[in-house]
Amino acid sequence: MKNFLLIMAVCVVGFVSCKKDDNNSSSSDTNLLVQSAWKIDNIGIDLDKNGSAETPLPQALPDCQIDNTYSFSKDGTGVINDVGVICGAPYPAQIPFTWTLQGKSLTANIPTLPVGTVTLNSITSTAMVLWKDTTIAGIPNPPTRIIISFKH
Numbered sequence: 001m002k003n004f005l006l007i008m009a010v011c012v013v014g015f016v017s018c019k020k021d022d023n024n025s026s027s028s029d030t031n032l033l034v035q036s037a038w039k040i041d042n043i044g045i046d047l048d049k050n051g052s053a054e055t056p057l058p059q060a061l062p063d064c065q066i067d068n069t070y071s072f073s074k075d076g077t078g079v080i081n082d083v084g085v086i087c088g089a090p091y092p093a094q095i096p097f098t099w100t101l102q103g104k105s106l107t108a109n110i111p112t113l114p115v116g117t118v119t120l121n122s123i124t125s126t127a128m129v130l131w132k133d134t135t136i137a138g139i140p141n142p143p144t145r146i147i148i149s150f151k152h
Contacts, residue, residue, distance in 0.1 A: 030074065030101055032123045037069035037081070038150040046131060046145040051121050053147040062087070070150070072099060080110065106130065118148070126152050 044053025067084030080095040097110040121129040133143035
């Protein structure tokens with residue numbers, strides 16, 4: 001009976017420790033997300049769905065949107081700043097948005113872009129990789145995994 005209680009105690013401690021690590025990971029991801037503005041580094045297609053873009057996505061966004069910065073705040077708000085090549089009308093210089101991060105699901109509600117929910121593949125202090133499965137006309141075997149890499 002003592003061995004059974006000892007094993008149960010170890011299992012409970014292990015389970016609680018795992019849950020705590022998951023929360024710290026999410027909190028850590030949030031801290032990395034909000035530390036400074038992000039800029040798109042690369043957009044491509046992940047044909048084999050291994051987390052790396054093998055094929056560039058041609059004409060994914062115009063130059064005036066590729067150079068924009070994306071800033072996330074801890075309160076679940078953010079702003080896209082039109083910098084570098086200015087898009088001009090009808091796009092404002094700053095576009096506010098809201099966002100949530102639950103586990104690895106990042107949902108961004110950006111009025112000018114149909115982003116919706118993407119998966120946070122990885123994030124460090126200098127790089128972030130997101131992916132989304134979607135259907136693209138002319139590309140076989142839907143859904144197609146789009147990889148978006150950001151940098152500081």
